[in-house]
Each structure stands twice: as C-alpha cells, then as structure tokens.
Amino acid sequence: MAIGWAEIFCQFLVGISRSMILFIVCAGLSFILGVLRVPNIAHGSLYMIGAFATFSISKMIGGTYGFWVALALAPLLVVVVSLIAERLLFCHLYQREHLMLILFTFSVSLILGDLVKIVWGAEYRSVSPPEILKGSISLLGASVPRYNLFLIIIGPLVGIALWLFTTRTKIGKISRAAAVDREMVGVLGINVSWVFSFAFLVGCYLAGIGGALVAPTVSITLGMDHTLIIEAFLIVIIGGLGNMWGALVGSLIFGVTHSFGVLFWPQFAIVFPYMSVVIVLLLRPRGLLKSVW
Amino acid sequence: MLRVESVFKSFDEFMAVNGANLQVEKGEIVAVIGPNGAGKTTLFNLITGLLKPDRGRIIFKEEDITPLPPYEICRKGITRSFQIVNIFPRLTVFGNVQVAVLSHQRRSSNLFRSAERIAVKETREILETVGLLDKENLVAGSLSHGDQKILEIAIALGNEPELLILDEPTAGMSPEETQKTMELIKRLAKMRELTILFCEHDMEIVFSIAQRIMVMRHGRTIIQGTPEEVRSHPEVQEAYLGEEYARG
Amino acid sequence: MGDKRKPSNAVWILGIIFLFLIFIPPFAPRFFTYILGLIFVTSLVAMSLNLVVGFGGMFQFHHGVFYGVSAYATALVLTKTSLATWIGFMAGPIVATLTGLIIGWFCVRLTRLYFGMLQISLGSLLWAIVFRWYSFTGGDDGIHGIRMPSLLMSLNNSYYFILAIFILSLLLMYKILKSPFGNTLQAIRDNPQRCEAVGINVRRYQLLGILIATFFAGVAGVLFVILERSVFADLLFWVLSLEILIMCLLGGWFTFFGPILGTAIIISLRTFVGKYTEYWTLILGIILILVIFFLPEGVMGYVQEVLKPKMKEVKQEEKGIDASSGIGF
C-alpha cells in the first residue's frame, strides 16, 4: 500500500487535533492533581456532562449560534455542578490518602453517571458543528475536516490562557505555590480552602470545555467518561503529575502515535497508547517532565 | 572505621554538601554540628545510601560503600535514626523493633512461622534497654513524641549496628527527656560497644558527650577535632559558636 | 486475636459462621448457595488484593488481570487439551503467579500512582491480547460451557469445594500476614524508606508480596471457572480491577476480613437492589460516600473500633495481653 506525504501530513494534523481535546481535559486533571493532590476519577463525568450540556444548549438555541453559545455556557454548567460537589463533598476530604480519594471520586462518578442518565436519558446524542466549520478543506492534497483545524487552533489558545492564568494572575500564582508547599500558603494568611476550591473549578472548567469541543465529533453517550478517564490518567502520568506542559506532551504522544499507528499498522492500533506509557515509565519513572509532587 | 572523602551533592542549583570530609574511629562518639541548612542531614543520607553523592567516596571498614543501596549499607553494620520521626505508625512498638531484628537475622522472608514466636527475646531485650518494654503492645503511632524518638533509636538498634548514626535524637524533646535520652546514648555506647555519629543543636549536650566534633558550614567541613580544638578554632568561633562559647 | 492460650471471641464467631455456611446449601434456596459462592470467589480476589494494597501499601490497580489470566489458563487447559482436570486447576495459579512476576518486576521500580498506572498499562496490554486473539482465547466472546468433572457438576458440590479452598486460602493468608514476612510487608507499607534503612530490600519484598497476592488471585480465578463455567475478556478489563479495589476500601483495607464484607455488600447490593431499580449504581455511590465520610477505615474498620474496647475489657479480666497488632479481625 502506498502512503503519500499528503496522507501522512493529514494523519499528523488529525492526530494533533485529537491531542488538543485530550490536552484540554488532561490539563484540567493535571492541575487538580498538582494543586489539590486529588486523583479525580469524576473528571471524566464532568467531561461527559459538558458534552451533554452542549447538546442540550445548542439544540435549545439552534441556528448558527447554537454551538457557540453552548461552547460558552456548557463549561459554566459544569463549573456549577463541580462547585456544588466541591463545597458539599470534596473540600472535607483533601487530606485523605490517595486510595480513599480514588474511592471517593469513583463514587462521585457513579452518582454523576446515573444523574446524567436521569436528566438526558440513555439515547445517543449528536451535535452538529456550526456551518462555518462543516465539511473539509484541501490542504497539501489531503482533505482535512475544518473542525479538526479549529481544534488545532483552539488547543494552544486554551493552553496559553491557562499558562497566563498560572503565571500572571495572583490567584494562579498562589495555586501554583500551593501545589509545591501547602503550609507556606496557609502561613501567608491566604484562605487555602478557597484557593483549592478555585483551582478545582478551573480544572473542572477545562473538563467542561473538552466535553463541549468533543461533542460535534463523536456520539455523545453514557460511558464516554470511562473511555476518557483512563487515557487521561495515563497521559497525566507520562507527562509528569501536575505539570501542564507534561499534559501537552503526553497528549501529543497519545494522539500522534495513535494516528500513525493506524496508518501503518491498523490491526494493532489498540495497543499503542499502552505501549507508549510502558516505554515512557520504564525509561523515566517519574514522567517526562518535572512533576510538582 | 568510617571515612567520608570529599563528598559533593547538589539539588538542582543548590550545593547541599560541598566537599565534606569526616573520619570516625571505632568506639568513638562523634558529633556533627553546624547551623540549619549546613548539610548535616544530607551528609547522613549520603552515608546511609538514601542519596547518592555526585562525587567523592564513602568508605566503611576499608570497603567502598558509596554505590551500595541503603539496605546493603545497613547490612554492613551502619544504622541510623531520623530527625523527623520515622517509624512504622500502624505497627505495635514491639513490631517496630522486631522488623529490624528480623531483618538483621535474615528471617524477614519467612512465610509460615508465626512472627509472635520469632526473635522475641532479642526484641524485648532492646525494648528493655531503651525503657519501652511496658509499652510494647501499644500502636506506635499513639506514642508520645518523646517515646517515638526513643523508638527511633530502638529500631536502629535492632540491626545490632557497629556504627549508629543519630540525626538530632533529641529534637522536639523536653529538657528532662533530652537528659534521659543522652544518658541512654552514653549507656548504649558503653554497653554495646557502639560507635556513634550524631548531630545535635544543643551545644551543651554536644560538648558534654562527644569525643570528637565535626563542624559543617555551607556543606563544607570546617574542622574536625576534639571539643577543645573545635572550641578554639577561630572560624568556628566567629561563624557558629558565637561569643558565649568563645569565652567559656 | 493474638491471644495464645484461649480461643478468643473472634474465633467463636468465625466458628459459628463457618458452621452456618456448611449448612446453607441443603436448606436455603439454590440462588443463595450460588451468590455465597460468588461472594467467596470475589472476596478471595479482594483479599488477595488487600494483601498488597492494605498490608503492602502498593497501588495494585490492575489486580483483575491475574484473576482473569488464571481463569483463562484453566479454561483453555480444560477445553483445548485433554489433560487431567487437576492440571487445569494447577495451571491457573501458576500462570497468574508468572504473570505477577513479570508485571510486578516492572512495577516495583516505581512508586504509588506511577506504580498503579504502569500496572494498568501492562495489564491492558494483556487484556488486548486476550481480546484480540480470537482463535486462541475466543476474543470478546469468551469461552463458555466449560466441562467440569462430574463431582463438581452440581451447584452444591462446587459450593463445598469453593468453600473449602476459600477457607484454606484464608488460613494461609492469615498465617502469611502473621509471619515475619507479613510484618515486614506491613512495615514497608508504613514506611518504605525506614525499611531500607533497617536493611530490608524493599523492592524484593514488594515483589514477593505481589507474587503471593497474584497466586491467591489465581486460585480465585480457578474457583470462578468452577462456579460460572465461563470466562470472558471483561475479567481482565480495568473496570473490574477498580471494582475489586473498591470492595477492599469499602470493607476496610487495614483489616483482614474487611474485603469479604466489602464484597458481600457490593454483590448483595447489585443483586437485591438491582431487582427494584436500574439506578443501583447511584445508591452504591451514595453508600460509598457515606462510608468515606463517616467510616474512614471502612465498614470492618468501624466494627473493629466498636468491638475493640470491649475486647480489651475481657482480656484484662482474663489477665491477657492487649495484642492489638496491625491485623484486626
């Protein structure tokens, strides 16, 4: 089978665009892991809620702007859900052992999963991309869906926004400091509880954006949380816990190796993500980039 | 018995140990002193293998132990206690010490004998020496801070070391407890013919029991010698001991 | 429990429960015999996991792989070869332990979450093989209707067999936990750094712990085949491993019998609440959260907490020693 440069290029772009969604979700997960030390299994559920909310909102508004409004509002809905969960449950448990937190966030994901089923039903849902992003354009001889190009643009934007937030704003700096040394932040007379709460919401907001962005490319179903969360954890681990750029590197490794795996060795594409994690962890047992832990 | 030969260790940019030298002879009690951040704990971590030096050698009984992992260094006869309490909080006091005794007797991997019947005598002996025998069935995490520090030492004794390293054994203790602990250390050294290397903040203690003293500053060895030599060393006086000791 | 001279109350209680379990099959409905069998099998996996998680402090996130691999090994020997049945039964634990050796050898190089995620990746590779290799493992259809020797064909007989092996495994595990090795393992859980400092090769002991745990998971895998006579790729999927982990944590991961309780709670919940509502996972989630908030040591941990003062009282009367060691009942 002859594979031309055009296909390889196209595959590369598609791989990167898939990485971008992973990156946005994983950056959120990693941020929460870094600042709060909470391995949040419910992160996948929030992503799912983001997708379902996008469906509902864009259907309610309809028309050309439906999707854009949904893209703005759905993550906020996710933030509201996570604010409730944080104030009600999470904030009492930050000091617990990791295994207990895993148990706890798993329970939350069970509850959220069933709540989504109660609210949205168990049917497949589907969102169409806005008119302007429909179809595909020809790029170096290969046809690339416009929506994927859109993702490639939006991914770095979100990344830069997060970077500016953590390095330029006061609260961002405080959360970063809290990631390294909690006691110090407490000593400074800052209400740590609110810093944590805020950091948690930022992470969840990213999960919501990820869910909203993925909505037009897939069928929105119950169970999409499970497929995502394990990949997200693997990405965060190989990138370096709590390191945002690590999440980016991890996502790119996942997205691109997977897309090329598909091109050259389709029968075994299923094992590529796991293989890459095994290799990375054996060579660099603490992830590729520096972990804040 | 132990020779540390110009050892270096840095964390990122920070030089924690910057060419330290140390010599300990058999049967001595040697103290390492220095201001906070002088690299004392790092030095101990290097000797016991928890950290690997960037450069330099550590020689114990004429053998280079620099590349060995901690557990092998321990088997060569060096054990230590930690500055921050570092025990097995969910095990009983007895269990804490027994773990070390079993490890020393190479019986840790015994799967089918009941641990309640192995190494009981040796463990109780150690507990009796340090005065924790009456608390042997309590969960270690529930002990007072002072008792936990004593337990630290007891665990270190479980391996019947030749060289015992104590990292601030009296940190956080009340004056009475400090007094008792120091008595214990002296007694141990005599009873078990131990060589002891320790570091300590309380200068009174240091000068009262140490036979030789090594002074560290910014990760460097300033001097190693008898208390008198150290006291009279100008740089030490200026840098560390301050006026009071210089006079007294 | 550690009392050497007189059987303690715990032993009495266990005796009563044991007698009760023996008399279940002839009297109770068949379904209960089956569910109890399922609880034994699953709690054996959970307890074997607890050896490394609760007592060894390792993040063994993909324990189900060893259970599944053993079930597949047994099923393959029984269906694809004409070897004697007992060879099939032996093959399970052996293959599981070998898998444990390979996966564990890699994993003990890492710590905590890294350990766990590496194990999930390695385990998922195995899952992918089982899932993909249609001609050999039947792919995701699995292998069903596995023939058993006539002695194990009836539900009651297989129940007794499972019960016997289960109790034997429990005794062995208890013995191991009370052995010097068990103590050392718990010491490693509490403080691996200190263990190195007292001359313990932490990685080697962790690996040994994994081997023992995977062996018992293997035993459970064989029992699963005996009970269900089916194997399928789900057994190796990470979701099942997570469920088993949840069972440990729910029951109480620092206690010996906690995982049985956790397993019993989850299985009964899904069987008996599942009758009335599709939303039994919602109820499970709420129960789990209540446990985390109000019983942080798990259900069994709580029971122990409640019973302990009383036991102390009794023992003092008998002039016994208060040996509340790491292993509770």
Added chain:
Amino acid sequence: MKRILWVSSLCLWGVIITLICLPFGAKAQGPIKIGIVDTYSGPPTTYTYDVRDAFKLAIDEVNAKGGVLGRKIEFTTRDDKFKVDICLSMAKELIMMEKVDILMGTINSAATLAVSEYCKGEKIPFIVTFSKSDKITGEKGHRYVFSVTENTAMIGKAAAAGLAKRPYVKYWIAGDDYEYGHALADGVWGNLKRLKPDVQLIGQSWWKVGEPELTPYLTAISAAKPDAVIFATGGASMVNAMKAAKATGFAERIPMFIHTATEHSTLAPLGLDAPEKVIGTSNYHFYYPDTPKNKAFAKAFKDAYGREPKVGALYGYLAAQFITRALTKAGKMDRERFIDALEGMKVDSPVGEIEMRAYDHQAMLPMYMGVTKKVAGYPFLIATDIVTIPASEVMPSIEEIKKVRGQ
C-alpha cells in the same frame, strides 16, 4: 460477653434466613413469569429500550384480553450494565429466585453465550433478542436457545447478496475490533467472494470499540483508493463513523456499506447531519414495508412512547408473539412442550410472516438494503431505493449449521 455474641449472631442469622425464605412460600397458579436480562444503561439502550417497550406493548395487549391459558403474563427486567459477570448472576437470580418460566434478552454476545450455556443446563427456554453472534444458534446452538434477531452470518449473506449486484471490485474492510465486527466482516467477505469471485480485498483497519475519533482511519483508507468500503461496526461507533464520513466528505467519494447505516437507531440521533449515499441493511424500517400491518404497529408504538419504533421494536414484538403463540399451542406452561410448539412456528409481523426455523431455532427474517437520503418531511435521513432480500437468501443453510456444529 461470649453469650451476647452467640445470641446476637444467632439472631442475626435467624433474621437473614427468614428474609431469604419469605419470598419462597407456596406458589399458586400465578401469572406466567418471563425474565428479561439486558443492558439498560449506557449506549446499548438505544436498542434495548425498544425491545423492552415493544415487548411490553404486545404483552399488555395479550393481558388485556385475559392473558394466555387463562393466566396473565408478567415480566421483570434486570440491568446488566453490559457486563458479562453481572449478566450471568442476574440471569441466575431470575431463574433460581424469581423462578421465571422463560428467559429473554441480552445484547452482549459474550453474556448471551454464557447465559445460553447456563440455560441449557437448567433447561430454561432462552429467547435472544438482540445479540448478533452467529454462534448463538449456530455452533453453540441447543434445544433451549432461540433467536428472534438477525445474526452475523445472516448479515453477511444479506450484505453479500446486495453488494454482489453492485459493480465494485476493490474493497477495503474496516471495523470495530471485537467479535461482532470481525464476524460481520468475515461473513460479508466470505459470501461476497463466493458470489462474485473477482472481488479483491486491498486492506483492513480495525479500531477499538468506542474509539471517538475515526478521521485518521478514514484518511488512511482513502489513501488506498478502494472502490468501496465495508464497515463492520455497530453501536456508538456507528454514529462516530457516520459523522467522520460526513466531516471528511468520505461518503461522497467512496461508496461505503455499513450494516444498520440505514437503520433508524443510527440515523435518528444524527438528524440531518448524516451522510447521504451510504449503503446499509436493516431488518426493519417504520416506513417500510409500506403495509397496513406495519403502519398500525408503528402508530401504536408511537402513540404509546412518543417515538418511532426502531429495529429493536420488531424483535421485542416478535419475541412476544412467539411466546404467546407457543404457549397457547403448548396448552400449558410446560417448558418442553413450549419448545416443541415454538419449533417451526410461524407468526405474523410488521415485516410479514416470520418462521422460527425448527432446526437451529433462528427466526427467519428478511433484510432490507437501502441507501441513505434526505427526504422532505423527515427531520432525519431515511433509507431509499430499498431492495428486499428475502429470508431464503439471508438464512445460512442447515448444512452450514450442521457443519459448524461438527455434525
């Protein structure tokens, strides 16, 4: 102290035993009990809800007329979460504890095969309503298992019969990497090769079930420039495949065949965003065949549940028909007589008369091959140019069944 423990533990067990035994009192001539174990959470519900709802509709009608043999029919459902172990223990619960007379359900192939083996041992009739593995009534078939749904062998035959009439030569196969996908691909390809020996397979790609992003695969496939692509996919991946085909414009360039692409379960969630010109097969459309019987059925379903029936509804309806007719014919609730009655039974349905083949207990269903198209008046795409492939061309022959069963 010791006595307290004794007494309390005995009391506890006493209570448990009583609770256990309560529901097992003497059983009078109550209703006929049917147990359904199926997946009622997650993506498969798109299919299983219709089965359950259509079944309920039909059973309610029967009960309104006084039931069967003077007894009402009662059914109870269990959600297995698409997990084999849960499915198996729930099936056992239905059989051993609820003491159901007939078991139904399952969409998960592995679970179906496991439950089927169990029913064989327990001698309980088991009616499969959605699982597509051809092993169920083929290789692993037995006296107690029946299927009212198509299976991969039938899909393969039907698709090959339809595709052989089209001019394509160079094919590519792509699909979900699980048993259903592979079986379906093998079925289509084997039959197609037989009907039209000059077809060539130029490549394959397989992705993991639930893979969200299929664009990379489609790019790889278009690079090879096949005449047509056979997609062996199902469930949630269907919608993904259709979306990716639309976004990349793949469906415009290369004809693609996907089983169930024309089916309402696939097309409804996509609305008007589904790609046109996709070739698909299905057992049922609510608008085809255009007979009064089908119209009445679709209307009754829509009145009851506010949505159009999908293919699952046909299976649920068929299951209800076969069960009630066979019970009537058997004369009393006796499992062996029920099975004897069911073998070879014919029932009327929205897609015409359907026979339960006596030899392998497989319902003989016709298949409809069509092409997706936007049609005014529908808020979603529908199938057009429908060609009916009669059951005789769809069913594997008895010789083939004998062969796989090693007889």
